[in-house]
Amino acid sequence: MSDLVLRTRDRGVETLTLDAPHNRNALSAALVRDLAAALSDAGEDPDVRAVVLTHTGTTFSAGADLRDPPDPDDLVGLLRQIVALPKPVVARVAGHVRAGGLGLLAACDIAGASAASSFAFTEVRIGVAPAVISLTLLPRTDPRALARLYLTGERFDAAEAARIGLVTAAGDDVDAVLAPVLDGLRRAAPEALAATKALLTARVLETFDRDAADLTALSARLFASPHAREGMTAFLERRDPRWVL
Numbered sequence: 001m002s003d004l005v006l007r008t009r010d011r012g013v014e015t016l017t018l019d020a021p022h023n024r025n026a027l028s029a030a031l032v033r034d035l036a037a038a039l040s041d042a043g044e045d046p047d048v049r050a051v052v053l054t055h056t057g058t059t060f061s062a063g064a065d066l067r068d069p070p071d072p073d074d075l076v077g078l079l080r081q082i083v084a085l086p087k088p089v090v091a092r093v094a095g096h097v098r099a100g101g102l103g104l105l106a107a108c109d110i111a112g113a114s115a116a117s118s119f120a121f122t123e124v125r126i127g128v129a130p131a132v133i134s135l136t137l138l139p140r141t142d143p144r145a146l147a148r149l150y151l152t153g154e155r156f157d158a159a160e161a162a163r164i165g166l167v168t169a170a171g172d173d174v175d176a177v178l179a180p181v182l183d184g185l186r187r188a189a190p191e192a193l194a195a196t197k198a199l200l201t202a203r204v205l206e207t208f209d210r211d212a213a214d215l216t217a218l219s220a221r222l223f224a225s226p227h228a229r230e231g232m233t234a235f236l237e238r239r240d241p242r243w244v245l
Contacts, residue, residue, distance in 0.1 A: 004034045006056075007041075012049035013182055014042045015092075021057035026065035027075065027100050036078050043085045049193070050185040051085070052178075053108060054092035063099025063122065066232050069223075072132055072216045075100070079136050080208050082107035083201050086194040088185055093117050093158075093167065094174050102166065103133025106140050109197060111167040112177040113158040119166065125153040126231030127241065131219040135212060139204045141165045 006017040016038050018025040025031070042048045055061065064070065070078075082089050082104070091104075091111035099122045105111055123130045130137070130150055137146065145164035149156060158170035171177040185193065222228055227243070234241040 004028075004031045005038045007038055009048070012047060012186055013052055014045070014048045014050070015052040015054060016042070018053075018055040018061060021059075023065055023067075024057065024059035024062035024096075025055050025101070026062045027070055027104070028065035028068040029070045029074070030068070031065070032070040032074050032078050036074075036081055039078075039081055039085060039089075043081075043087055046190075048087055049188075049190060050088045050090060050182065052090045052092050052182070053082075053104075055095060058095040059101075060091075060093045060095050060097045060117075061101025061104055062096075063101050066236065072219050075103075075132055076135065076208070076212050076216055079103055079107045079133070080205070080212075083136065083204050083208070086197065088193060088197055090178060090181060090185075091167075092174055092178060098122050099130065100133055103130070103136050106133070106136035106166060109200065110181055112174050112181065113161060113167045113170045114174040114177075115158050115170055115172050117158045117161070117170070118155050119157075119161050120153060120155045121150050122153050124151065125241075126235050127225065127227030127229075128222040128231070129218065131215045131222065132212075134215060135208050136204065137166075139207050 004020050006019050008015045016035065018031065020031055042051050088110065089108045091108040093105065093111065093113040095117055097105055097117065097119045102119060102121060121130050142164040158167065161167045162170045169177050231241045
């Protein structure tokens, strides 16, 4: 069992729980590696009908770990792995999601969130852009809403996340929201699920094929910029960056 990803199973549904509460499940190199390994095992196991991706603590994922960031190619690989996995992947969010964590959420086929969850694309506030995660977000989320949320970094709630297509449904009890989803997946034939998912994800995978290299290069360039150094330093020092008016 991974140190950072817990694995449990109930009636064919494999639950992978991000378990790095010390850094709010930030996407570190280690977490990305462990999650990729857990997904690979679930994808190859004929007894797994579907995967639930959830979290311990109050945060689904705080985005990239600024102290131990993953290689951009590894993050691209993880997002593509979720999209291409032959089993449906269902996100269960009962907390906050920030920056890169939203790309992880958008990679999932179905997402449920508690009404108390909150979301924000905070990249512009530390001097970078939501580049790599756009591979999953742009094909699946309302573009006019993303324009505002990408450019301002403002926080939004679960109802807005559902309205723009980032999550499938939200409610006071996320497990009640997802109960009919998991029941439906358990009733579906495995080969039919795989074929249907392939229909749904074909255009998203085309986006990876076309744009992944350019967006990875953009991400690397921005993270190496003076603005990013100032933004990340300010974040870690809990102050405003120098450009704030």
